[in-house]
Amino acid sequence: MAERxxxxxxxxxxxxxxxxxxxxxxxxxxxxxxxIADIELLTIKIRLLVASVxxxxxxxxxxxxxDSYLSSKAKxxxxxxxxxxxxxxx
Amino acid sequence: xxxxxxYCIRKRSGIPSLLARGIDGKGEVFIxxxxxxxxxxxxxxxxxxxxxxxxxxAREDLSWIKEKxxxxxxxxxxxxxxxxxxxxxxxxxxxxxLKEKEGLEQVLNENYERFKTIxxxxxxxxxxxxxxxxxxxxxxxxxxxxxxxxxxxKEKEIASLPEGMAYFMEEELKEVTSRxxxxxxxxxVDFTFESLKKQAADSAICKILExxxxxxxxxxxLNAAYLISEEKIEDFKREIEDLNQKxxxxxxxxxxxxxxxxxxFV
Numbered sequence: 001m002a003e004r005x006x007x008x009x010x011x012x013x014x015x016x017x018x019x020x021x022x023x024x025x026x027x028x029x030x031x032x033x034x035x036i037a038d039i040e041l042l043t044i045k046i047r048l049l050v051a052s053v054x055x056x057x058x059x060x061x062x063x064x065x066x067d068s069y070l071s072s073k074a075k076x077x078x079x080x081x082x083x084x085x086x087x088x089x090x
Numbered sequence: 091x092x093x094x095x096x097y098c099i100r101k102r103s104g105i106p107s108l109l110a111r112g113i114d115g116k117g118e119v120f121i122x123x124x125x126x127x128x129x130x131x132x133x134x135x136x137x138x139x140x141x142x143x144x145x146x147x148a149r150e151d152l153s154w155i156k157e158k159x160x161x162x163x164x165x166x167x168x169x170x171x172x173x174x175x176x177x178x179x180x181x182x183x184x185x186x187x188l189k190e191k192e193g194l195e196q197v198l199n200e201n202y203e204r205f206k207t208i209x210x211x212x213x214x215x216x217x218x219x220x221x222x223x224x225x226x227x228x229x230x231x232x233x234x235x236x237x238x239x240x241x242x243x244k245e246k247e248i249a250s251l252p253e254g255m256a257y258f259m260e261e262e263l264k265e266v267t268s269r270x271x272x273x274x275x276x277x278x279v280d281f282t283f284e285s286l287k288k289q290a291a292d293s294a295i296c297k298i299l300e301x302x303x304x305x306x307x308x309x310x311x312l313n314a315a316y317l318i319s320e321e322k323i324e325d326f327k328r329e330i331e332d333l334n335q336k337x338x339x340x341x342x343x344x345x346x347x348x349x350x351x352x353x354x355f356v
Contacts, residue, residue, distance in 0.1 A: 025182050028197055032093065034186075
């Protein structure tokens, strides 16, 4: 439990850092600007980075498993459901 | 050709270099003085940092972004510390590289007045982050059920109905409760933000960080930043702790962290 708390604090802190460093701070025109992706897009991607897969599962985050675009297993389950439904209707 | 990665601006310190390594993982982080100000920078290879490869990494490779953003932050945090205390600094946004000393000098020259104005604004102040989490939704809704006139009335009505009718009414009750909860939550969030604002020189509402980002099971309902005078920080923390005590009874929690570089107030 203590370990999990520590992880939670760390993740929040990392999210805070990323949000501030990449999105806030003063902007000046430099000779070169390292251009990062659109911050919204980055946020979505960072979710997956911050919560490593097994930690995320432990916390009950598993949308990529049940989202059919992201998981073929989910797709198969979805199809099986569909078959079952059609059979029962017939 | 040589480039300079730009971390932050601060008042002259007389300290020539920092302990942290630069953004490329090896360069020394040093001071470039300009009038009464100084820029904190480190050398990078211009070829490397302007290359397509780096630009591509910055857009696509999240572990690269994460690593570099953390270095950026760590350098600024070190630049901010001075003899046990905190000195006022202006943090740059991630990713600014200048061509040689001439490029940096030009930027300092062009922005000198702007930097001075910002430093004046943040002098003797610190950024603190305050977050409110909805820790226990059930507890929160229970509290609302007990308090709400409309809900109590509905509950009484249901008790007097035959079973079939009661079922639909119960569904309706659930809806009313969650609507009331949403309303009350907004009120509490507004109240928290506004009451802490009284102690602050400036304040900002930040984006709510989702559960996937915080790694915590409870949803964040407020993410705020405050610019607080040094002498008010202890009072500010005490007020947050008091608020937290009260909120815990409602199923919410209030947390703070800081001092942060004043990213939200420059």
